[in-house]
Amino acid sequence: MDAVVDQGISNSEIELILGNSKRNFSGITSTMLQVMSYQKDMIPLRVMGKNNLTEPSLAISFWQVVKMCQHPLKNGKLRIFHARRVDEMIQGVLLKYLFRAKIKLVFSSAAQRKRAKFTCWLTSRMDAVIAMCNASASYLENPPNTIIYHGVNTNTYASSVDKQKAWQSLDLLSPVQEKGKRGIAILGRVRKQKGVHLFVQSCIELLKDYPDYTAVIVGGIATKHEKFTQELRDKITQAGLSQRIVFAGEQDFADIPKIFSSLSLVVALSENEGFGLTVLEAMSSGAAVLASEAGAWPEVIRQGVDGYVVPVNDLAAVKEKMALLLSDEDKLTKMGLAGRQRVEEHYSVEREAKELTHFLKTLV
Known part of the structure; x- marks a missing residue:
């Protein structure tokens, strides 16, 4: 599997690892899968966890990520780990600070509530934070690096003629x-x-x-x-x-x-x-x-x-x-x-x- 992960992407300008920690299907899972369906054609990516994946070949385990990310890409650039949940931020922090993975951590924040101190600490360890809208941005301790609104698949969700x-x-x-x-x-x-x-x-x-x-x-x-x-x-x-x-x-x-x-x-x-x-x-x-x-x-x-x-x-x-x-x-x-x-x-x-x-x- 490790050879498959590295094949064909060593000279890429970027490689993405997506968090996928929840077994039960949720709105966050839906978002990740919908975005991934387009993103996989724009950027080499793997998904850490096989939960709900329609393309199991993209799945990679936590320990495979640990091994793969001991070194940066051959062009010297770091891989990016994208978390959308608190437990995925925990995984990212463990990868980077305990196992010394050569990665950058990104968190997409949608919640509109005051965060627990531990969540705030995890967020502070991210290399970049993305807010989903202005309202979610207002609940962050520090301004996000950017705001990117969610989208839906307009081909899947389409109106009936009648x-x-x-x-x-x-x-x-x-x-x-x-x-x-x-x-x-x-x-x-x-x-x-x-x-x-x-x-x-x-x-x-x-x-x-x-x-x-x-x-x-x-x-x-x-x-x-x-x-x-x-x-x-x-x-x-x-x-x-x-x-x-x-x-x-x-x-x-x-x-x-x-x-x-x-x-x-x-x-x-x-x-x-x-x-x-x-x-x-x-x-x-x-x-x-x-x-x-x-x-x-x-x-x-x-x-x-x-x-x-x-x-x-x-x-x-x-x-x-x-x-x-x-x-x-x-x-x-x-x-x-x-x-x-x-x-x-x-x-x-x-x-x-x-x-x-x-x-x-x-x-x-």
């Missing part, structure tokens, strides 16, 4: 449930922090006035959140809307783009987010968006153009803006088109890969 037809053909609800003409949804893990209760309560109060819409909650339910979910189910049943406000459960990751492409409105109401790719995926799929002031969403969404941004945990604001959207199908369509154009121009994953690769090349 939203209503796509929604009708979507195999998401049971035959006894009412699909309506259009679908609206909130996607992600079902828990209070994600604002699912705000979405459900707003739908309970509004959908009786808008019979063309069916609402779905797409996402897994952890055991500790079953009570919270059951309380929401009970409220829906009491309102007589069990056929129109539906918990669809966790879906296969490969089916998510098809779901997005069929939706007219996607709602994202988290109390906090790192970046929040859901909104970009929805916009790229031609859906209008209604989001809370979390993550990068206030920086991405143009108020009244692509959708609306509302204060965190503000049920009245959610209901007001959702009613405004559901009452005007033309507005929904225009916002979806505007959002798609905005993503194509500013938030594609290919753009992210190019900006990231260009920045990394400045470090060696």
Whole structure:
């Protein structure tokens, strides 16, 4: 394996090692894989860990990295280790300072919260820090070296030509449930922090006035959140809307783009987010968006153009803006088109890969 790693890259101006420490699939994993799909054609790279890799040949172990990085590249330049998680920063620090690996450490920071002292110390050991948006940059102890916004694959996340037809053909609800003409949804893990209760309560109060819409909650339910979910189910049943406000459960990751492409409105109401790719995926799929002031969403969404941004945990604001959207199908369509154009121009994953690769090349 070591010979394979070195073959054909000894004269490269740069070589990249990507952290990949988490076994379970997550938003960070999705980001890494999407960017990597373009970045691997721009720069020689390997991935430290085989978790969720669609190209296992790129995988390399921690100990293989230790051995490979005892010396710089033949052109004298250092390899770059890119961490996106705290435990990957730990791995990078061990590689560089314990095993004396000849590498430069880069950390991409998306979190929007005050960091623990240990995390701050790890960050201070990085050779460069990248923030995902202005909001995440503001939580760093020191200004980042650069800001590079996340992107999404605009080929994977694309709008259906006919939203209503796509929604009708979507195999998401049971035959006894009412699909309506259009679908609206909130996607992600079902828990209070994600604002699912705000979405459900707003739908309970509004959908009786808008019979063309069916609402779905797409996402897994952890055991500790079953009570919270059951309380929401009970409220829906009491309102007589069990056929129109539906918990669809966790879906296969490969089916998510098809779901997005069929939706007219996607709602994202988290109390906090790192970046929040859901909104970009929805916009790229031609859906209008209604989001809370979390993550990068206030920086991405143009108020009244692509959708609306509302204060965190503000049920009245959610209901007001959702009613405004559901009452005007033309507005929904225009916002979806505007959002798609905005993503194509500013938030594609290919753009992210190019900006990231260009920045990394400045470090060696």
